[in-house]
Amino acid sequence: MSEDIGTVLRKEASEFLGNVRTLRVFFLVVLISGLLPSLSAQLPVHIPTTLRGALSIFYVVTAAVVVVAQTAPDLVIRERAGHTLESLLSSRLPDAAVFAGKALTAALMGYAAALLTMVVQLAGSAVRLHTVHWLYLASPTGRWLALGAPLVIAAYMAAIGTYVALRILDQWSAYMITVMSLGVITLPFALHWISLDVAAPWLRGAVFVLAAVDASLMALGGRLFRRDLLVLFL
Amino acid sequence: MSAAIVFQGLTRRFAGHTAVADLNLELQPGTVFGFLGPNGSGKTTTVRMMLGLLRPSAGSLRVLDLDPIADGERLRSQTGVLLDQVGLYDRLTARQNLDLFARIARMGPAERRRKVEAALKRVDLWDRRADHVSGFSKGMRQKLGIARALLADPQLLILDEPTSGLDPVNIKLLRDLLTSLAAEGGRTIFMCTHQLDEAQRICSQVGIIRAGRLVAVGAPETLEGGERPPVVRLHCARPEAARGARLPEGTRLEGPDAEGWLRATLAHPEDVEALVKALVAADAGVQAVVPERRSLEDVYLSVVEGT
Numbered sequence: 001m002s003e004d005i006g007t008v009l010r011k012e013a014s015e016f017l018g019n020v021r022t023l024r025v026f027f028l029v030v031l032i033s034g035l036l037p038s039l040s041a042q043l044p045v046h047i048p049t050t051l052r053g054a055l056s057i058f059y060v061v062t063a064a065v066v067v068v069a070q071t072a073p074d075l076v077i078r079e080r081a082g083h084t085l086e087s088l089l090s091s092r093l094p095d096a097a098v099f100a101g102k103a104l105t106a107a108l109m110g111y112a113a114a115l116l117t118m119v120v121q122l123a124g125s126a127v128r129l130h131t132v133h134w135l136y137l138a139s140p141t142g143r144w145l146a147l148g149a150p151l152v153i154a155a156y157m158a159a160i161g162t163y164v165a166l167r168i169l170d171q172w173s174a175y176m177i178t179v180m181s182l183g184v185i186t187l188p189f190a191l192h193w194i195s196l197d198v199a200a201p202w203l204r205g206a207v208f209v210l211a212a213v214d215a216s217l218m219a220l221g222g223r224l225f226r227r228d229l230l231v232l233f234l
Numbered sequence: 235m236s237a238a239i240v241f242q243g244l245t246r247r248f249a250g251h252t253a254v255a256d257l258n259l260e261l262q263p264g265t266v267f268g269f270l271g272p273n274g275s276g277k278t279t280t281v282r283m284m285l286g287l288l289r290p291s292a293g294s295l296r297v298l299d300l301d302p303i304a305d306g307e308r309l310r311s312q313t314g315v316l317l318d319q320v321g322l323y324d325r326l327t328a329r330q331n332l333d334l335f336a337r338i339a340r341m342g343p344a345e346r347r348r349k350v351e352a353a354l355k356r357v358d359l360w361d362r363r364a365d366h367v368s369g370f371s372k373g374m375r376q377k378l379g380i381a382r383a384l385l386a387d388p389q390l391l392i393l394d395e396p397t398s399g400l401d402p403v404n405i406k407l408l409r410d411l412l413t414s415l416a417a418e419g420g421r422t423i424f425m426c427t428h429q430l431d432e433a434q435r436i437c438s439q440v441g442i443i444r445a446g447r448l449v450a451v452g453a454p455e456t457l458e459g460g461e462r463p464p465v466v467r468l469h470c471a472r473p474e475a476a477r478g479a480r481l482p483e484g485t486r487l488e489g490p491d492a493e494g495w496l497r498a499t500l501a502h503p504e505d506v507e508a509l510v511k512a513l514v515a516a517d518a519g520v521q522a523v524v525p526e527r528r529s530l531e532d533v534y535l536s537v538v539e540g541t
Contacts, residue, residue, distance in 0.1 A: 003340065004338070007334070007337045007338055010334075010337070011323070011334050014325070014326060014330065015323065015325055015326070018325035018326070019325060082321070082323070082324060083317075083319035083320070083321040084321040084322065084323055085321075086287070086317055086319065086321055087315070087317065087320075087321030087322075087382075088321075089287060090285050090287065090310060090313075090315040090317065091310060091315075091335060091338045091339075092307050092308075092310040092311035092338060092339065093307075093338055094307055227286070227287055227306075228286060228287060228288060228289045228303055228306075229289075230287070
């Protein structure tokens with residue numbers, strides 16, 4: 001199975017890197033998310049250092065979210081439009097490998113966008129040395145959140161986006177449901193069930209919980225996705 | 235040896251519509267089968283069920299002695315497929331496209347290189363191996379699709395409209411390729427096509443599907459279907475004498491044509507003997523009597539359109 005997932009990952013990565021439009025969106029998101037903290041540091045508004053760090057992590061997560069929301073449905077919808085999905089499904093690839101390969105590609109692309117955003121943030125700081133928005137990387141908790149949160153959120157959205165796109169094959173609905181899936185995990189904050197100023201250890205725990213949810217969603221998607229039930233053929 | 239393909243009452247219904255109804259068919263290994271029928275008659279639905287992409291609503295099918303749903307992965311690993319939409323990755327080169335499917339077939343690096351090269355050379359695309367598929371013509375795409383289908387040396391080849399939309403030159407190229415594949419023997423080929431001459435030339439068996447039902451099956455040269463009175467062609471030394479003969483009731487005589495052949499349409503097949511006796515009695519000098527075989531096109535049209 002891992003060999004098959006690797007084959008799908010490799011294919012998706014080649015396709016992703018060969019698609020100018022997708023790459024343009026990818027780098028645009030990275031640049032905006034990476035440069036905004038540096039640019040906002042120039043505003044004549046006093047923002048506490050810890051809040052600047054939190055905002056920087058927010059931008060890192062946002063980069064991952066935007067890239068996954070775009071990539072996860074796109075990997076399926078584009079294949080359907082090019083009639084390659086049916087070729088892929090006519091091959092010996094197991095159903096779970098098709099699902100997992102696509103979902104992991106979307107998650108890794110989102111995570112790559114997050115990591116590149118951090119690189120751009122650091123580069124932005126190097127140009128404007130007086131900015132301190134990168135200081136979150138100096139604390140173990142900040143590093144943990146900056147490196148962990150984008151990965152688990154990207155994997156969560158990728159699993160949902162890929163499954164929805166494979167099942168309903170409607171581009172707009174797939175995008176919407178993928179974005180709305182993010183709403184599910186932000187809802188407790190939006191409804192003030194959970195305070196926004198929760199402690200960093202709590203957030204670390206939340207990352208672990210979401211990682212467990214991701215693993216369950218990936219396993220569930222791999223089990224539930226079956227090519228003979230695809231609406232593509234109905 | 236078990237049959238390569240068995241359909242038993244195979245049926246597929248969609249909401250309020252039966253796409254394939256009670257299909258019964260058995261094909262032996264090595265058969266080159268032409269699946270003929272107009273658009274929307276159920277050919278592609280049948281192919282999808284054979285590949286495990288659709289579940290039958292009723293009946294059963296076994297392909298290479300495997301259940302396409304339960305043993306889908308094993309079945310698809312022994313099957314080469316060219317669907318009506320070739321489905322190639324435009325942003326990859328011809329070689330990368332085949333390499334991907336060789337990886338999917340779990341070939342090792344050396345085997346992958348060797349088989350991809352052999353497949354590209356077989357379809358005359360080796361010189362274009364480094365070109366992106368986005369720049370390929372329809373004919374080149376079809377050829378690359380066939381190369382992809384042949385890559386893993388499958389026991390079963392399923393081709394859905396392999397020559398559709400091609401110009402005459404590419405049709406000939408592809409037909410030659412299919413003829414050579416068919417001549418190799420051993421491999422079962424299931425080919426959906428509209429090209430009746432292609433089916434007649436390549437296929438050892440054909441089946442005609444209309445509105446989801448298999449209405450005729452057999453060898454192309456002996457396939458019968460629809461109602462048509464028997465026809466014989468006669469060559470006579472004195473065709474003008476045949477005009478005065480007392481022909482069996484209901485017999486219609488036409489001709490002679492430019493080559494001197496008369497054409498007799500009989501009311502019943504057993505009237506041939508009485509017809510020949512009548513012509514001999516009229517001193518027409520009967521030299522040859524040949525039953526007129528219906529072309530596959532005649533049979534197809536009579537079955538599909540009722541002409």
